[in-house]
């Protein structure tokens with residue numbers, strides 16, 4: 154199976170990539186490998202290079218423009234544009250969302266902007282859950298990557314998220330996990 158993933162060079166995306174590459178043909182698109190999802194032209198290039206993939210893991214979130222809202226919608230745009238390109242096809246888009254919207258208050262403006270975009274991804278799933286390509290949303294809680302600075306909270310290991318992705322992909326023609334939320338017991 155051929156799989157595409159954004160943000161495969163760090164954190165959650167790297168854990169998913171390192172796991173899936175052992176048994177699949179995987180292509181990765183990350184900032185430091187020459188693909189910026191905040192650029193419309195580069196999203197187009199990513200879609201063109203992924204046309205022969207069965208699965209697209211839409212993992213990268215562009216944190217670089219915080220705290221303004223400008224360009225933080227790149228991950229949502231990636232999902233929307235890919236969905237249009239794959240319309241009607243027996244393929245799978247896995248969006249890496251977040252558990253953040255299980256909480257009603259956010260500590261700061263950064264988190265509120267982030268939560269808004271992740272809510273848009275949740276809504277994207279609801280809007281397309283009866284269509285093809287199949288849209289799947291995986292919503293991790295706090296995970297131990299470079300973006301999470303707090304030391305006093307329990308965090309998932311990125312490999313935990315990779316295990317969930319493997320489970321979804323191994324079973325996808327038997328039953329489809331459509332949305333899944335995961336987190337540490339005390340998170």
Ligand SMILES: NC(=O)c1ccc[n+]([C@@H]2O[C@H](COP(=O)([O-])OP(=O)(O)OC[C@H]3O[C@@H](n4cnc5c(N)ncnc54)[C@H](OP(=O)(O)O)[C@@H]3O)[C@@H](O)[C@H]2O)c1
Nearest residue numbers: 160161162163164165183184185189190213214295296298
């Ligand atoms: N960490 C958490 O607690 C947590 C919880 C829930 C959900 N998530 C979600 O999980 C996903 C990955 O987060 P992470 O914590 O693993 O982040 P990370 O460790 O910072 O890794 C981000 C990855 O995305 C790539 N990337 C960043 N901006 C990009 C851009 N503009 N264009 C292309 N690639 C770009 C990075 O590439 P380079 O290595 O080249 O910079 C890197 O490979 C995000 O969608 C995030 O919202 C994270």
